[in-house]
Amino acid sequence: MHLVQCFLPLYDNEKNKFPQSMYEAVCRTLRDRFGGLTGYTRAPASGLWKDHDAGATHDDLIIYEVMAESLDIEWWRNYRRELESRFRQEHIVIRAHPIELL
Numbered sequence: 202m203h204l205v206q207c208f209l210p211l212y213d214n215e216k217n218k219f220p221q222s223m224y225e226a227v228c229r230t231l232r233d234r235f236g237g238l239t240g241y242t243r244a245p246a247s248g249l250w251k252d253h254d255a256g257a258t259h260d261d262l263i264i265y266e267v268m269a270e271s272l273d274i275e276w277w278r279n280y281r282r283e284l285e286s287r288f289r290q291e292h293i294v295i296r297a298h299p300i301e302l303l
Contacts, residue, residue: 202302203272207231208294209284211261219288227265227284235267272297 209227212218224242231238241264277295284293 202300203269203297204266204300205269205272205277205295205297206264206266207284209263209265210288210290210293211263213289223287224263230280231265231267235269238265238267240265268300 207227209224210219224240228238228240277297281293281295284295285291
């Protein structure tokens with residue numbers, strides 16, 4: 202079993218908030234493919250990283266996660282590329298962790 206987390210920005214690079222419909226589309230895709238999801242949407246997570254050109258960079262994020270029996274790496278890579286295009290981002294982080302249900 203794997204826990205897959207998808208980190209999505211709240212704002213584009215010009216600090217404009219993305220429309221709710223974009224997140225609803227992600228929810229539908231993940232729900233339909235994996236049977237459900239958990240969304241951390243109430244208090245956005247904050248991301249901070251060092252950017253060699255601009256110093257420190259900050260993002261407010263929404264995190265969606267799903268549990269999957271197997272990990273289809275190719276599907277996730279293609280979906281990440283699709284999200285990067287849709288959200289106009291150089292990089293969107295999607296990470297997977299092996300988990301054991303207790």
